[in-house]
Amino acid sequence: MSAETLNRSVKRLSDYQPPDFAIDRTDLTFELDVDKTVVTAVLELRRLDPQVSELCLDGQQLQLLSLHYNDSLMADDQFDCRGHQLRLKVSENNFRLTIKTQINPQANTALEGLYFANGSFCTQCEAEGFRRITYYLDRPDVLSVFSTTIIADAAHFPYLLSNGNKVEERPLSNGQKLVCWQDPFPKPSYLFALVAGDFDLLRGEYLTRSGRLVGLDFFVEKGQSGKAAFALDALKRSMQWDEQRFGLEYDLDRYMVVAVDFFNMGAMENKGLNVFNSKYVLVSQDTATDTDFFNVESIIGHEYFHNWTGNRVTCRDWFQLSLKEGLTVFRDQEFSRDMGSATVNRIHAVQVIRTAQFAEDASPMAHPIRPQQVMEMNNFYTVTVYDKGAEVIRMLHTLLGEAGFQAGMRLYFQRHDGQAVTCDDFVQAMQDANHYDLTAFRLWYQQSGTPELTVQRHYDAPNQRLTLRLSQQTPATADQSDKAALVLPVRYQLLDTTCSPSGLFVMQKSSDTLVFDGVSAQALPVLLEDFSAPVRLKHDYTEQELLRIAKEAANGFARWDALQSCWLLWLQQTMEQASDFVLPDALFELYQQLLSQPLDDKALTAELLKVPDYGVFAESFQQIPVHAILSAIDSFRQQICQRLAPELQSCYQQHSAAAVDYNEANVGLRALKNRCLDYLAVQGQSSESLLQQQYGAANNMTDKLAVLKACLNSSHPAFLSLMQQFANEWQHDVLVLDKWFSLHAANPTIAVFEQISLLCQHPKFSWQNPNRVRAVFHAFAMQNPGQFHRLDGRGYQLLTDTLLKLDPINPQVAARLVTPLLSWQRFDSKRQALMKEALHRLSSQQGISDDLYEKVSKALANE
Numbered sequence: 001m002s003a004e005t006l007n008r009s010v011k012r013l014s015d016y017q018p019p020d021f022a023i024d025r026t027d028l029t030f031e032l033d034v035d036k037t038v039v040t041a042v043l044e045l046r047r048l049d050p051q052v053s054e055l056c057l058d059g060q061q062l063q064l065l066s067l068h069y070n071d072s073l074m075a076d077d078q079f080d081c082r083g084h085q086l087r088l089k090v091s092e093n094n095f096r097l098t099i100k101t102q103i104n105p106q107a108n109t110a111l112e113g114l115y116f117a118n119g120s121f122c123t124q125c126e127a128e129g130f131r132r133i134t135y136y137l138d139r140p141d142v143l144s145v146f147s148t149t150i151i152a153d154a155a156h157f158p159y160l161l162s163n164g165n166k167v168e169e170r171p172l173s174n175g176q177k178l179v180c181w182q183d184p185f186p187k188p189s190y191l192f193a194l195v196a197g198d199f200d201l202l203r204g205e206y207l208t209r210s211g212r213l214v215g216l217d218f219f220v221e222k223g224q225s226g227k228a229a230f231a232l233d234a235l236k237r238s239m240q241w242d243e244q245r246f247g248l249e250y251d252l253d254r255y256m257v258v259a260v261d262f263f264n265m266g267a268m269e270n271k272g273l274n275v276f277n278s279k280y281v282l283v284s285q286d287t288a289t290d291t292d293f294f295n296v297e298s299i300i301g302h303e304y305f306h307n308w309t310g311n312r313v314t315c316r317d318w319f320q321l322s323l324k325e326g327l328t329v330f331r332d333q334e335f336s337r338d339m340g341s342a343t344v345n346r347i348h349a350v351q352v353i354r355t356a357q358f359a360e361d362a363s364p365m366a367h368p369i370r371p372q373q374v375m376e377m378n379n380f381y382t383v384t385v386y387d388k389g390a391e392v393i394r395m396l397h398t399l400l401g402e403a404g405f406q407a408g409m410r411l412y413f414q415r416h417d418g419q420a421v422t423c424d425d426f427v428q429a430m431q432d433a434n435h436y437d438l439t440a441f442r443l444w445y446q447q448s449g450t451p452e453l454t455v456q457r458h459y460d461a462p463n464q465r466l467t468l469r470l471s472q473q474t475p476a477t478a479d480q481s482d483k484a485a486l487v488l489p490v491r492y493q494l495l496d497t498t499c500s501p502s503g504l505f506v507m508q509k510s511s512d513t514l515v516f517d518g519v520s521a522q523a524l525p526v527l528l529e530d531f532s533a534p535v536r537l538k539h540d541y542t543e544q545e546l547l548r549i550a551k552e553a554a555n556g557f558a559r560w561d562a563l564q565s566c567w568l569l570w571l572q573q574t575m576e577q578a579s580d581f582v583l584p585d586a587l588f589e590l591y592q593q594l595l596s597q598p599l600d601d602k603a604l605t606a607e608l609l610k611v612p613d614y615g616v617f618a619e620s621f622q623q624i625p626v627h628a629i630l631s632a633i634d635s636f637r638q639q640i641c642q643r644l645a646p647e648l649q650s651c652y653q654q655h656s657a658a659a660v661d662y663n664e665a666n667v668g669l670r671a672l673k674n675r676c677l678d679y680l681a682v683q684g685q686s687s688e689s690l691l692q693q694q695y696g697a698a699n700n701m702t703d704k705l706a707v708l709k710a711c712l713n714s715s716h717p718a719f720l721s722l723m724q725q726f727a728n729e730w731q732h733d734v735l736v737l738d739k740w741f742s743l744h745a746a747n748p749t750i751a752v753f754e755q756i757s758l759l760c761q762h763p764k765f766s767w768q769n770p771n772r773v774r775a776v777f778h779a780f781a782m783q784n785p786g787q788f789h790r791l792d793g794r795g796y797q798l799l800t801d802t803l804l805k806l807d808p809i810n811p812q813v814a815a816r817l818v819t820p821l822l823s824w825q826r827f828d829s830k831r832q833a834l835m836k837e838a839l840h841r842l843s844s845q846q847g848i849s850d851d852l853y854e855k856v857s858k859a860l861a862n863e
């Protein structure tokens, strides 16, 4: 086999074999140096199957310095070290290996394994980064007790951190220092972490329910510790919430969080030592928006909740990723819901499913929440595994109820604490604790795609009987052609004249009926309250019926959802009608009402007043009419502004006095006020003073950014001068500068191309920093559909040039950015040709990474 095919091999779930060896102890010593770090790993190995005669360890980008078997140095002909493996014949059941390797953290721009960036050393081991540190059984079902000794220059790296408890710290000769850590909990290598650097430290403490005092340490860039106060508080709230809701307590004496500016993802749950992307730790009112605050709280929660769902019980293999991620997202969503507006939280979570996740199902990368084959594991940290995975857990919760679900969780921990298990083990615990047969439900783990649930209504007047015929069908996906019926929990309410009962209907078959007796001809069913199943609902409701639901449904989500359906109807009508489509009076009446008498939940009011984004509309088409959608959105916004200007103005005035703190009430007020501002900006010149006034007076980033966004959305002439002002104010703060980069990259005019090339020359821009790269190019590819999908192909070209440059630097980030190019089948034939041309340019690139190759080759597979 050539090295190429070896690298590109696909791993399958069905090929899973348990490990041949256990590693009972892993003792690591790091002699840190920016380009020549020496790692000594002492591994206590135990053979599990006496038939096995060869040990095969994973390793990548390592320079092997020496290998000892017990106490004897192995000669070069006593082992085989080629490609990404170290192979060794073994005859004993218990033995010790001492492996010395040298690595170059400074050259590690992929940010996997041990890397040196921005003056600190940092690790990222999930999913398979540990093999870039030493040779190891780098798989999640090998659990080991770790100790870590770190030796480094004391002046440059006063903090030397790793998992668990610090057991030793002492100065060495020539300015070096040594720190030793021990983690008592056995863990897989992906949860290992090491950080070394000079930080400011924010400390707090938390007293657990059982009376243990836990030290909470936040390590952040010098001068930034004030901006970690909210995250520290969010951590305390997470700890308390997990005790109350799930009965789960923290298990070490110290919980450390390090914030770094160079990071591939959001954050990482390493045992006792979380590493965070600094944008999810550092917030203050003047630098961060309400959305940023929300994200910090939810990600702090997410990583904390992993300590039980992920770390204490981990995954057997990476195909089971949703075991920890789906469950932990469900937990963090429940936490966020208890901290803020429950309805708005649900709306936002559902939007992720309906836009990004449904789009993934329709793409060449379609996969079930438990994928069956994988080339590069990093490509499977997806909205399907995470967010659809959370929806699957939520359906279990809906079927079993809170008490039943918690009983299932208790049984899961009772059975599997300290183990590496499968999604099936989780479902089995839920099943056994509830004596509830989940056999059919398990199909959710196997089957990919977006189910379509069709409802037909029939009213039998003489018998006052309403019959709903429900049928489900899942269209074929790129990875699977045959689909079966799924278990769909359908929460409903029947709106009727005298009473409006609600309930749960569990659909099990491909078609079924739901019958309501003794109901009037006006009875109207509200289906999928709170989006009780992740499906596309197909109905034939009229505008009048939908607006009735929007006014009368008990469930806030269902009210909002009915309005979403109206918008889809109105978009259809706009596109079908030759003359200009006029939005119905009923909408303006509803909006007038909401503006003059907002609901108690102001954030929900703001959501109800919103014209859906491009992405929401786009996902309702097989073939996406980019410009028709964009111009319809423009027309909708203009009509709302024209018809409701006085109401928008007075609602704006009445809600402009929120205090600065981040809390549910203030967030709601700002959301509502800024929704009004966004419409008022459509007036152009005449709104200039209002925009300038808010920009100048704002004491928080939410209000400042809202002005810039309103200008952008309305192509307001004030945009560029305000952007200049903003840049002058925030040169020094990279996280704020990222917002400025993104706004420029989302500019819907052709000037964006010139602008982006200037951004890439900005002194604070760096191709090595994922936050900077994403700020520019994620915004361009995802928030600027008009320019990205230009018919002259310039948008696709820019993204392709970027990916070719980025892939050798950071393949993981490159592979995430390629996503919008993969779905060429969703566009007209001209764009299809241009997108495929771009994909061919990528696939013919010499030395393209596995990450990018897996996606691009799938996208081109059935061309």
Ligand code: TRP
Residues within 6 Å of the ligand: 124, 126, 127, 264, 265, 266, 267, 268, 269, 302, 303, 325, 378, 381
């Ligand atoms: N396990 C992390 C989480 O969900 C995700 C993550 C962080 C990750 N960094 C990564 C996954 C790098 C793959 C590669 O919180």
Ligand code: ZN
Residues within 6 Å of the ligand: 302, 306, 324, 325, 328
């Ligand atoms: Zn996670």
